[in-house]
Amino acid sequence: MKTGHRVLILGGGFGGLHATRALRRAPMDVTLIDRRNFHLFQPLLYQVATGSLSPGEIAAPLRGVLSRQKNTRVLLGEAVDIDPGARRVTLRDGGSFEYDSLIVATGSESHYFGHEEWREWAPSLKSVEEATAIRHRILYAFEAAERMTDAEERRAWLRFVIVGGGATGVELAGALSEIARHTLRNDFRVIRPEEAQILILDGAPRVLPGFPEDLSKKAERSLIRLGVRVRSGVQVMAIDAEGVTFRTRDGSERLAAKTVLWAGGVGASELGRKLAERTAAETDRAGRIKVNPDLTIPGYPDIRVVGDLALAFRPDGRPLPGVAQVAMQQGAYAAKAIARRLTGGKEPPPFRYSDQGDIAVIGRAAAVANLFGVHLWGYVAWLVWLFVHLMYLVSFRSRVLVFIQWGFQYFSFSRGARLITGGSPPKSGN
Amino acid sequence: MKTGHRVLILGGGFGGLHATRALRRAPMDVTLIDRRNFHLFQPLLYQVATGSLSPGEIAAPLRGVLSRQKNTRVLLGEAVDIDPGARRVTLRDGGSFEYDSLIVATGSESHYFGHEEWREWAPSLKSVEEATAIRHRILYAFEAAERMTDAEERRAWLRFVIVGGGATGVELAGALSEIARHTLRNDFRVIRPEEAQILILDGAPRVLPGFPEDLSKKAERSLIRLGVRVRSGVQVMAIDAEGVTFRTRDGSERLAAKTVLWAGGVGASELGRKLAERTAAETDRAGRIKVNPDLTIPGYPDIRVVGDLALAFRPDGRPLPGVAQVAMQQGAYAAKAIARRLTGGKEPPPFRYSDQGDIAVIGRAAAVANLFGVHLWGYVAWLVWLFVHLMYLVSFRSRVLVFIQWGFQYFSFSRGARLITGGSPPKSGN
Numbered sequence: 001m002k003t004g005h006r007v008l009i010l011g012g013g014f015g016g017l018h019a020t021r022a023l024r025r026a027p028m029d030v031t032l033i034d035r036r037n038f039h040l041f042q043p044l045l046y047q048v049a050t051g052s053l054s055p056g057e058i059a060a061p062l063r064g065v066l067s068r069q070k071n072t073r074v075l076l077g078e079a080v081d082i083d084p085g086a087r088r089v090t091l092r093d094g095g096s097f098e099y100d101s102l103i104v105a106t107g108s109e110s111h112y113f114g115h116e117e118w119r120e121w122a123p124s125l126k127s128v129e130e131a132t133a134i135r136h137r138i139l140y141a142f143e144a145a146e147r148m149t150d151a152e153e154r155r156a157w158l159r160f161v162i163v164g165g166g167a168t169g170v171e172l173a174g175a176l177s178e179i180a181r182h183t184l185r186n187d188f189r190v191i192r193p194e195e196a197q198i199l200i201l202d203g204a205p206r207v208l209p210g211f212p213e214d215l216s217k218k219a220e221r222s223l224i225r226l227g228v229r230v231r232s233g234v235q236v237m238a239i240d241a242e243g244v245t246f247r248t249r250d251g252s253e254r255l256a257a258k259t260v261l262w263a264g265g266v267g268a269s270e271l272g273r274k275l276a277e278r279t280a281a282e283t284d285r286a287g288r289i290k291v292n293p294d295l296t297i298p299g300y301p302d303i304r305v306v307g308d309l310a311l312a313f314r315p316d317g318r319p320l321p322g323v324a325q326v327a328m329q330q331g332a333y334a335a336k337a338i339a340r341r342l343t344g345g346k347e348p349p350p351f352r353y354s355d356q357g358d359i360a361v362i363g364r365a366a367a368v369a370n371l372f373g374v375h376l377w378g379y380v381a382w383l384v385w386l387f388v389h390l391m392y393l394v395s396f397r398s399r400v401l402v403f404i405q406w407g408f409q410y411f412s413f414s415r416g417a418r419l420i421t422g423g424s425p426p427k428s429g430n
Numbered sequence: 431m432k433t434g435h436r437v438l439i440l441g442g443g444f445g446g447l448h449a450t451r452a453l454r455r456a457p458m459d460v461t462l463i464d465r466r467n468f469h470l471f472q473p474l475l476y477q478v479a480t481g482s483l484s485p486g487e488i489a490a491p492l493r494g495v496l497s498r499q500k501n502t503r504v505l506l507g508e509a510v511d512i513d514p515g516a517r518r519v520t521l522r523d524g525g526s527f528e529y530d531s532l533i534v535a536t537g538s539e540s541h542y543f544g545h546e547e548w549r550e551w552a553p554s555l556k557s558v559e560e561a562t563a564i565r566h567r568i569l570y571a572f573e574a575a576e577r578m579t580d581a582e583e584r585r586a587w588l589r590f591v592i593v594g595g596g597a598t599g600v601e602l603a604g605a606l607s608e609i610a611r612h613t614l615r616n617d618f619r620v621i622r623p624e625e626a627q628i629l630i631l632d633g634a635p636r637v638l639p640g641f642p643e644d645l646s647k648k649a650e651r652s653l654i655r656l657g658v659r660v661r662s663g664v665q666v667m668a669i670d671a672e673g674v675t676f677r678t679r680d681g682s683e684r685l686a687a688k689t690v691l692w693a694g695g696v697g698a699s700e701l702g703r704k705l706a707e708r709t710a711a712e713t714d715r716a717g718r719i720k721v722n723p724d725l726t727i728p729g730y731p732d733i734r735v736v737g738d739l740a741l742a743f744r745p746d747g748r749p750l751p752g753v754a755q756v757a758m759q760q761g762a763y764a765a766k767a768i769a770r771r772l773t774g775g776k777e778p779p780p781f782r783y784s785d786q787g788d789i790a791v792i793g794r795a796a797a798v799a800n801l802f803g804v805h806l807w808g809y810v811a812w813l814v815w816l817f818v819h820l821m822y823l824v825s826f827r828s829r830v831l832v833f834i835q836w837g838f839q840y841f842s843f844s845r846g847a848r849l850i851t852g853g854s855p856p857k858s859g860n
Binding site: 053128419 | 466467468483484485486487489491493494497498503504505506507525558559569570573576577614616617618619620825827828830831834835838842844846847848849850851
C-alpha cells in the first residue's frame with residue numbers, strides 16, 4: 001500500500017535518523033533534510049577535539065546509512081523557515097518542500113547567554129569544524145609555550161580553562177589531562193607538558209549536576225587525581241584573548257589563559273526559534289519548544305518536535321535532558337505516531353522516556369554511571385562506557401576503527417589524530 | 431661526543447624526516463622546523479580527497495615520531511628567509527635560528543603556470559585542507575545534481591574534469607569512477623551517479639609520461655574500462671566556475687563542468703625561490719634549485735637541498751623525478767654527508783639514486799608498476815602497490831587503520847570518510 005503521505009524530517013542527528021529508520025516499512029514518501037551529508041556521533045566529538053579520533057571515524061554518510069530504505073530520499077539543505085499553515089518548509093537556497101507530517105529534529109546550538117563575543121575566544125564543541133578548531137588550539141598552545149621565553153607568557157599558554165562542568169566539560173578536562181601528562185610527555189625539549197594547568201569553571205555547586213550527588217563527588221575526586229582543578233559556584237563575567245574573569249563568592253578573579261573552551265550551555269537551533277515564532281509555541285529560556293505529551297506542538301497535530309529542541313517532561317514533571325537516548329526514543333515514537341494516525345488507529349499513548357541511565361567518562365579507566373539506579377564508578381563504569389559507545393556507533397566500520405584507535409591509545413598513551421589543520425594559528429604573543 | 435654542531439632542517443616531509451632520522455645518533459644539535467605539526471603521507475592524499483581515508487590516518491605527529499630522538503627538537507614555524515652569509519633562518523613570526531649546516535626540504539607547491547586565478551575553480555591536492563576541500567566539492571556535486579531540474583545543469587554537476595595525466599590525475603580519476611559507479615550507486619533517488627562523466631585533460635601525448643610506453647597504454651586502457659575519458663595532447667586555456675576551455679589540434683573546445691581538479695604541475699616552494707635568490711643559484715622553469723652532485727648549492731657547502739626542491743640528475747643526465755623515494759634517499763644522504771664532513775672524513779661520494787621503480791594505481795585491482803625494469807599491471811601491480819604503500823606509512827597505527835579502511839572498502843565498495851565539511855558549499859545554480 002502506497003499512500004503518498006509525505007513525511008518531512010528536518011535534521012539527521014539521533015532524533016531525525018531514528019525517526020527515519022522507524023519509517024522504513026511505512027507506505028509513505030519520506031524525505032530527510034540535513035545541512036550536512038552525514039550523521040555525527042556527537043558523544044565522541046570531544047575525542048576528535050582532543051586528538052584521539054578523526055572526524056570520519058565518528059561520522060556516517062546519511063545516504064549510505066539509508067541507501068536501502070527505498071521510500072526515503074536524503075537531501076543536503078538547510079531549512080530556514082516553516083509555514084505551518086501551508087505545510088511548507090523553505091530551504092536557504094530558496095527551494096521549498098510541502099509535507100503532510102513534519103518531524104523537526106534540528107537540535108541545539110551552543111549558547112553564550114547573550115555574550116556572542118565570547119565565541120571567538122572560547123569555542124564550543126558542536127560541529128566537526130569546531131572540534132578540529134579546538135584540537136588546533138590545544139595542540140598549538142603547547143607549541144607556542146615551547147617557544148616562549150617569558151615565564152608568565154608560557155604559563156598562560158599552558159593554562160586551559162573549561163567553562164561548564166557537565167558531561168562535555170568533564171570529558172574535555174579528563175582528555176586534556178591525559179594529553180598533558182602522557183601523550184605529550186616526551187615530545188618537548190623546553191616545557192614540561194605535565195605542568196599544564198587545567199581548570200573547570202562552573203556555576204553549579206558540583207560537576208555533573210545531572211548525576212546523583214555521590215557520583216558527582218566521585219567524578220570530582222577523579223578529576224583532582226588527574227590534576228584538574230574544579231571551581232564550582234563561580235560565574236564567568238568576561239572572556240577575551242588573554243584569559244577569563246569570573247565572580248566568586250568573595251569577589252572576582254582573573255586568570256590569564258590562552259585557551260578557553262566553552263562547554264557552558266546550549267540553546268535552540270535557529271530554525272527552532274523560527275518554528276516557535278510561527279506556531280506561537282511556548283518555549284523555555286533556552287528556546288526549547290514545549291510539546292504535547294505526543295510530541296506535537298499545541299494546535300499543530302501534524303508537527304512533531306523531537307530531541308534537544310523539544311521541551312518534554314517526565315511523569316513527575318521534571319524536564320527530559322538533552323541527551324541522545326531521549327532523542328532516539330522520541331524520534332522512533334514520532335514516526336510510529338504518524339504511521340498510526342495515518343492508518344486510522346487509535347491515538348498513541350503519550351511518549352514515555354525509558355531512562356536507561358547516564359554515563360560520563362572522566363579519563364583513562366575512570367567514569368561514573370547511573371544505570372537503572374545502580375551507581376557505578378572507576379574501571380567498571382569505564383568499561384560500560386566503552387561498550388555502550390562502541391555499540392551505539394552507527395556503522396560497523398566506525399566501531400572497528402574506533403575500537404582500534406582506543407586500543408592503541410590505551411596501550412601506547414599516544415593519540416592518532418594530532419593534526420593542527422585549518423586557518424591561521426590563534427593569535428600569539430610572539 | 432657532543433660537538434654542538436647545529437643542524438637545521440626545514441620541512442618535515444619525506445626528505446626532511448629521513449634526514450632527521452639519519453642523524454639520530456649524531457653528536458649534534460638537530461632542529462626540525464615545519465609549518466605543520468605532522469608528517470603527511472602525500473601519496474595517499476588523493477584517498478582523503480575521495481573519501482576513503484581520514485587525514486589523521488595518513489598523518490603522523492612529528493613530535494611523536496621523533497620523541498625518543500633526544501638530540502633533536504621539533505618546532506612549529508614557517509621559515510620565510512635564509513641569510514646564507516650569517517647562516518641564519520628567519521621565521522614568519524620574527525624568530526630566527528642560526529645553523530652550522532642547513533638542509534632545505536620544503537618541497538613543492540602546486541603551480542598554475544601563471545594562471546593563479548584558476549586556483550579558485552580548480553583546487554589542487556597538496557595539503558590536508560585542499561584534500562578535504564576537494565572531497566567537499568566532489569560529494570557536493572552529486573548532491574547538487576540530485577536537486578537540479580534542468581538536464582543541462584545536472585550534466586554539468588555530474589562532469590568531473592581532471593587537468594593532468596600524471597600519477598595524481600590518474601589516481602583521482604580512478605577513485606572518482608569508483609565513487610560514481612559503486613560507492614554512491616544506490617544512494618540517490620533522482621540521478622544515477624554512474625552517469626557521471628570523468629575526463630582527464632593532459633598536454634602530454636599519453637598518461638603517466640614517467641612510465642614506459644607499454645604501461646601508459648595499459649593504464650589508459652584500464653581508465654577507459656572504468657569509464658574515464660582521456661584527452662591527451664590538449665592545452666588548457668581557461669578555467670572558470672562553469673567549466674574549462676582547451677585547445678585541441680583542430681581548434682578549441684569548451685566543456686561545461688562544475689568540478690575541475692588540478693593535477694597539473696608543481697613548482698618550488700616560496701622559501702625555495704627565496705633561497706635561490708639569496709644564493710644566486712641556478713633554477714629550472716619550475717624553480718627547482720640546481721644542486722651539486724653532493725646536493726650542496728654551488729658556493730655554499732653548508733646548505734644542502736633535498737626532495738622536490740632539488741634539481742639533481744641521474745648519471746645519464748636526466749633529472750630525478752619529484753617522488754618520495756628520491757626525497758627519502760636524498761635526505762638520508764645529506765645527513766650522512768654532514769656527519770662525515772664534521773668528523774673530518776673524506777668527501778662523500780656523489781649522491782646516487784637507487785631507483786626501485788615507479789608504481790601508480792588506477793582503481794580497484796588495477797595498477798601499473800615498473801619495478802627494477804620489470805613491467806607489472808592489473809591485479810599483481812595493485813597488490814604490490816597496496817603492500818608498498820602500507821609498509822611506507824610512518825606509524826604502525828596508520829598501517830593498521832589504513833589496512834582496515836581498505837579492507838572494508840574492497841569488500842563493501844563503500845568509503846568511510848564521506849564528510850562534506852568546512853566553509854560554504856561551492857556556488858550552486860539553484
